[in-house]
Amino acid sequence: MKIIADLCIVPMGVGPSVSRYIREVAAIIDASGLSHQLHANGTNIEGEMSAVTACVEACCARLHDMGVERIFCTMSFSTRNDKAQTMADKLAALA
Numbered sequence: 001m002k003i004i005a006d007l008c009i010v011p012m013g014v015g016p017s018v019s020r021y022i023r024e025v026a027a028i029i030d031a032s033g034l035s036h037q038l039h040a041n042g043t044n045i046e047g048e049m050s051a052v053t054a055c056v057e058a059c060c061a062r063l064h065d066m067g068v069e070r071i072f073c074t075m076s077f078s079t080r081n082d083k084a085q086t087m088a089d090k091l092a093a094l095a
Contacts, residue, residue, distance in 0.1 A: 001049045004087055005077040007056060008042035011063050012070040021068065025059045032058075037087060042074075046087055052077075 011021045026043070029036050032055045034047040045052050060071050 001079055002047065002084070003049045003052055003077040003079050004044065004046045004085070004090070005052050005075050006042055006044055008074045009056075009059055009063070010072040011068040012072055014068060021063055021066065024062050024066065028059050028062055029055060035087065044087055049077075049079075 009022070009025055011018050014021065026038060029043060029045065032047075032051070034045050034051060034055060036043055036045045045055065056073065056075065060073065063071050
């Protein structure tokens with residue numbers, strides 16, 4: 001099932017700056033081959049649900065490998081079965 005997800009990953013207990021960790025997360029998402037767009041508070045990702053969730057799991061595993069003991073994640077997603085739709089399609093519909 002294809003989804004468009006909005007993902008926010010927050011490493012906890014690492015201090016106020018999390019950019020070091022988010023750079024690692026962004027690199028994993030880049031390497032996944034999934035279509036994505038980083039934004040100020042997270043990342044939009046589109047693809048098959050299993051691929052997106054595997055990517056999220058890899059991101060969390062990497063942060064734990066970096067010594068992050070606790071991670072807070074939120075992910076919301078949408079699906080459609082009446083037509084194929086991409087993130088770009090959704091944004092174009094607003095113009």
